[in-house]
Amino acid sequence: MRVILYTGKGGVGKTTASAATGLRLAAAGLPTLVVSADPAHSLGDVLDCCLSPQPQTVAPHLDAVELDAREELGRHWGALRDYLVTLFRSQGLDEVLAEELALIPGAEExxxxxxxDDWARASQYEAIVVDCGPTDSTLRLVTLPEVSDSALRVLLRIQRAITTLLKPLASRVTPAPLPDGRVFREAERMLYETLDRIRARLIDPQTTARLVVTPERLVIDEARRAYRDLSLFEVRCDAVVMNRLFPDAVADEIFFQDWLEVQRGRMKEVESFFSPLPVLTAPLQEDEIVGLEALSAHAASLFDEWDAAAILGVSGALRLEASGPGYRLKMPLPGVSADELDVVVVENELHVSAGDRRRALFLPDTLSGAAIHRARIEGNELLIEFVLAPSPQAQPR
Ligand SMILES: Nc1ncnc2c1ncn2[C@@H]1O[C@H](COP(=O)(O)OP(=O)(O)OP(=O)(O)O)[C@@H](O)[C@H]1O
Ligand SMILES: [Mg+2]
Known part of the structure; x- marks a missing residue:
């Protein structure tokens, strides 16, 4: 199952690129679903139709849907949320505030x-294109399985302690409602099944992100950070979309000559920074891109000679290699300088911080007890050398 995620700074053309890609895939005969995961939906506007939280057909082989995250949340973890609302209300909070507080951070994402993932597992579609919304919310999406993993483990441990140790006593002395079995089951399902399968989907080689930019400094800088952060969480990127390029025809106008010069410089910079990812381009159109015809033309500019469904470029994956007496871990981490990087082993976890993001990776058994010998940046990769703990020697008799 091919899953393509579009992300980038606000207003750069993510929704347009997602819809255009969906249309291109569908036109090639691939049953495709375009999902708007951006809470501020505009996929319906771009496709010029009215969408709902249920997929509906918008063109041959093409369905589209605007997700309602709160509704999905209620479907999967309603009991957990209802319990938290009751708990907060029992503490004297009013309904609205209790409902706001009961939103488990990240649960909507x-x-x-x-x-x-449910649609990706169903056999109905062969490709899913996701309009992820602005970079920040995309990163919340992809980093979430790991972040919630640790938060939920703590939550579960506390809940278990309450029920097993305190419930008989607590129900007599406190008016706060205690969680019932359904709450536990939902939390456990979230922890042990959902997070694992979501994580597996995100790091699947058939899932890639495409970064949408325009030839503007701030937009490109944000995409560079997103590329680094996605790589840190092992989400592969396979292409950059450079949207809204001034067409060469404007070169006749003196006013645009400087702009074109700047644009060429930015294009070169993007090509070199994101290499080996290809940069797909689309010109600035005279008008908004709305409706199937305009979207098909946009897709034709973007993909030109490219196959929209293919993995267009390879952004590397995490690798562990034997090296002499120890091991080397190679992690793609584009655009990171040594001074914004921190690498440390805590028990059996490797903690890597790059900029303001931090990831904890479970080390494989092979590296159990290993220590970091050294870490350095080599090209676009972080290279960590481990030395293994000396194996316990047989005692002389
Ligand atoms: N190449 C282009 N030429 C002209 N207009 C464009 C082009 N690409 C996108 N647009 C227009 O720019 C506007 C914003 O595009 P779009 O909604 O795809 O951006 P977005 O990145 O999804 O924005 P948001 O962050 O608000 O979700 C739309 O009106 C769209 O039609
Ligand atoms: Mg959008």
Whole structure:
């Protein structure tokens, strides 16, 4: 199952690129679903039709859907949420505030991913294109399985302690409602099944992100950070979309000559920074891109000679290699300088911080007890050399 995620700074053309890609795939005969996971939906506007949280057919082989994350959340973890609302209300909070507080951080994003994964598992589609919304929310989406993993483990441990140790006593002395079995089951399902399968979907080689940019400094800088952060969480990128390029025809106008010069420079910079990812381009159109015809033309510019469904470029994957007496871990981490990087082993986890993101990776058994010998940046990769703990020597008799 091919899953393509579109992300980028606000307003750069993500929704347009997602819809255009969906249309291109469908036109090639691939049953495709375009999902709007951006809470501020505009997929319906771009496709010039009215969408709902249920997929509906918008063109031959093409369905589209605007997800309702809260509804998905209620479907999967309603009991957990209802319990939290009751708990907060019992503490004197009013209904609205209790409902706001009961929104488990990131749970909506998680519910969104579950819906995408459900469609990816169903045999109805061969490709899913996701309009992820602005970079920040995309990164919340992809980093979430790991972040919630640790938060939920703590939550579960506390809940278990309450029920097993305190429930008989607590129900007599406190008016706060205690969680019942359904709450536990939902939390456990979230922890042990959902997070694993979401994570597996995100790092699947058939899932890739495409970064949409325009030839503007701030937009490109944000995409560079997104590329680094996605790589840190092992989500592969396979292409960059450079949208809204001034067509060469404007070179006749003196006013645009400087702009064209700047644009060429930015294009070169993007090609070199994101290499080996290809840069797909689309010109600035005279008018908004709305409706199937305009979207097909946009797709034709973007993909030109490219196959829209293919993995267009390879952004590397995490590798562990034997090296002399120890091991070497190679992690793609484009555009990171040594001074914004921190690498440390805590028990059996490797903690890598790049900029303001941090990831904890479970080390494989092979590296159990290993220590970091050194870490350095080589090209676009972080290279960590491990030395193994000396194996316990047989005692002389
Ligand atoms: N190449 C282009 N030429 C002209 N207009 C464009 C082009 N690409 C996108 N647009 C227009 O720019 C507007 C924003 O595009 P779009 O909604 O795809 O951006 P977005 O990145 O999804 O924005 P948001 O962050 O708000 O979700 C739309 O009106 C769209 O029609
Ligand atoms: Mg959008």
């Amino acid at each position: 998680l519910a969104t991913l579950v819906a995408v």
